[in-house]
Amino acid sequence: MLVDASTPVRVIKFRSETDEVANLQDSVATEEPLEIRLSYDDGSSRQVQNVAVTMRTPGHDNELAVGFLYTEGIIQNAADVLSAEHCFIACSENRENVIQVDMSEGIMPNLQKSERNFYTTSSCGVCGKSSINAIRTVSSYTDLADSDYVSADILYSLPEKLLAHQAVFASTGGLHASALFSLSGELLIVREDVGRHNALDKLIGASLLMNDLPLTQKLLLLSGRISFELVQKAAMAGIRIIAAIGAPSSLAIQLAQEFNITLVGFLRQQRLNIYSAEHRISIS
Structure with missing residues (x-):
């Protein structure tokens, strides 16, 4: 279930066919930033790196972070992820808008796979890519048997x-x-x-x-x-x-x-x- 998925606002609604004007409370979709952080062991110490900030509707943030890292080619499977949680301990402000994905021991993220800048808008997930070739991420599943009808x-x-x-x-x-x-x-x-x-x-x-x-x-x-x-x-x-x-x-x-x-x-x-x-x- 989405958390804070809608926000109440005051709105003036006007209908020209009846000249009706109404001052009402309405609901709009909530949009807030989510910072995705990645924690991994580089062989000498635990590193924490900011990977992206995306404008999103709050809710299912751990799925969003993991899905983003997977579709960017930064992680390969569920076993790469130790945990994906909001940053309640290390963050003093806006904790609900920061999520940290901890990589499993011995797993290095493929950060070079992504050429995305640290900010993406809610309307365009490709903003920040340096070239169209950089987003032609190759799927691991192209050679599977095809029987989908x-x-x-x-x-x-x-x-x-x-x-x-x-x-x-x-x-x-x-x-x-x-x-x-x-x-x-x-x-x-x-x-x-x-x-x-x-x-x-x-x-x-x-x-x-x-x-x-x-x-x-x-x-x-x-x-x-x-x-x-x-x-x-x-x-x-x-x-x-x-x-x-x-x-x-x-x-x-x-x-x-x-x-x-x-x-x-x-x-x-x-x-x-x-x-x-x-x-x-x-x-x-």
Whole structure:
């Protein structure tokens, strides 16, 4: 469950058709910074390094941190992580907005894998990358047996199932969601955040901590548009079918084609567009 996912605000609502003016209390999605710190043994002493600051909706912060480190290629699996907790002891201020991931003994993080600057916005998880080649992180799961198939009828049913589990979105209208479904349409995990890349990192982080990677025989549903980075993160987790209510970008389609990922956009009102690897979807 999200913590402080919505914030009450005063708002003046105006409706031109009736000239009605109302001064009300409303709810908006909470956005706060999260600093991700990494603690590891370099062979001589324990080091603590600030890895990133991302603007996020509070809640599932340990999953966000672990998912971010995994999709950036900094950690390889759940065994690399000893713990991921808010920094309550070493931090005197804003402790709830600082999370420290402690690496297991003998595990060195691949910090050279990430060329991200220490700040990313909630809307663009790629900001700070030095070049597009730096974010073409290679997935460990590209050579697995491919037997993921889903019917169009199952896909048509997913947006309504997702919306029924977006309680905070219902009250604020301001959160993105990433949802993991079985190929039969069973909802498995939902994560929400003001940042679409954060929502997916939370979902992948939760799966990693449950030792559920790779996410084969499952499909990913995104509540908005499909960006390049979301396809890259899905590829890192072994996801082969991505569907979204919104549109894909040109680079998202290009990367999906490179990784042989089925990419579906504009999934709404019994309609869908297939942009790559259409062999995994049964239309009839």
